[in-house]
Amino acid sequence: MGNAITWTESPAVLTGGRGYALFGMEYSPHETPRGGVILCPPCFEERKSSHRPFVETARALAAGGWHVLRLDLTGCGESDGTFRDGSIGVWVCDMERAMAHSRKAAAEGPLVLLGLRLGAAISWLAACRSGGVDGLALWEPVVNGREYLEQELRKKLARDMMTTGRARVSRRDLFDSLERGEEVDFDGYPIVPSLYRELLQTDILSGPAPATRSVLVLEIGAASGPSQRAEAIQKRLAAEGRSCLLRNVYTQPFWNLVGLCDIGTVITETTSWLDRQWPQQPRDIVKH
Amino acid sequence: MTEEKLESRLKKMVVRRLFMKIDPDSIDAGKSLVDDYGVDSVSLLELVVGLEEEFGIKVEDQEFDVNNFRTIEALAEFVRSKQQPS
Numbered sequence: 001m002g003n004a005i006t007w008t009e010s011p012a013v014l015t016g017g018r019g020y021a022l023f024g025m026e027y028s029p030h031e032t033p034r035g036g037v038i039l040c041p042p043c044f045e046e047r048k049s050s051h052r053p054f055v056e057t058a059r060a061l062a063a064g065g066w067h068v069l070r071l072d073l074t075g076c077g078e079s080d081g082t083f084r085d086g087s088i089g090v091w092v093c094d095m096e097r098a099m100a101h102s103r104k105a106a107a108e109g110p111l112v113l114l115g116l117r118l119g120a121a122i123s124w125l126a127a128c129r130s131g132g133v134d135g136l137a138l139w140e141p142v143v144n145g146r147e148y149l150e151q152e153l154r155k156k157l158a159r160d161m162m163t164t165g166r167a168r169v170s171r172r173d174l175f176d177s178l179e180r181g182e183e184v185d186f187d188g189y190p191i192v193p194s195l196y197r198e199l200l201q202t203d204i205l206s207g208p209a210p211a212t213r214s215v216l217v218l219e220i221g222a223a224s225g226p227s228q229r230a231e232a233i234q235k236r237l238a239a240e241g242r243s244c245l246l247r248n249v250y251t252q253p254f255w256n257l258v259g260l261c262d263i264g265t266v267i268t269e270t271t272s273w274l275d276r277q278w279p280q281q282p283r284d285i286v287k288h
Numbered sequence: 289m290t291e292e293k294l295e296s297r298l299k300k301m302v303v304r305r306l307f308m309k310i311d312p313d314s315i316d317a318g319k320s321l322v323d324d325y326g327v328d329s330v331s332l333l334e335l336v337v338g339l340e341e342e343f344g345i346k347v348e349d350q351e352f353d354v355n356n357f358r359t360i361e362a363l364a365e366f367v368r369s370k371q372q373p374s
Binding site: 161 | 352
């Protein structure tokens, strides 16, 4: 006796915020799902590096009885459009379309959004705008768009240093270029002026908090305790009487890696949180 | 802090931050972090953040110079120079 469930993986095509086709993979349990989980990926190279971990996460959740939709946002991955077609607004709208899709599949169960890095911020914004989201799992969330850009541009400096011995430009130079309305190449992805301006305006703590039953903030890396960012999220939610669990896992930041990484503890923390919030009914195990 | 203690702290920080599966004391302070210990651009950024968080210094953009990060000895010299009152 146990609790594993068989499921089916199948492609799903939705219409995204800009009207382009959105590609996703659906993981559908062969029985009434406990609820629905939508996986919202990060951007740039982080999306590629997190592909495999997201597949593993989707399968683990499906084995626990959840209907899962693993989404590619407009202009990213298999979805239509180029990266220039994407924007925070379009990606939030993509998530809203995905939520409408998953609500039908999740039957009467809860709807949970799980996002990584910028995908966590997009999930938060989508939950605020649409409502009807029961849980949010934020993996290493981006809180402030400007800080995020600073971090991303620092990656560019580090790469410069590795290839030429020292950084050839400063972040100030890159921000000046963006302020002048020029594109800045980042890992082969264009940061266009409109996305730059949207990122500058993005601060998930400055707006409303999502009306969710529970939020998990999972910080992934070498730190042993919560960051100020995580504590700020918790404080923001507590101010509105909502619960927020902060957890740290000592796992490599897999969204920055090229090779494989064991994310077992990341998945376990997440499924444990889900199980506490929405307990699974006992059932027989059948291996997929 | 003595040079030895600073280097020891840096070795521990490098091993923990970069998820290396080696004894910190086994790191040769004079050997290349890139060529001998597999540090890449992503892990270099982790080192920068580690220096800022654990040693209370701020790494400026113009200090993204491989000479500052080449070895544990170079890192120690960089940290010490940043910690000296100007």
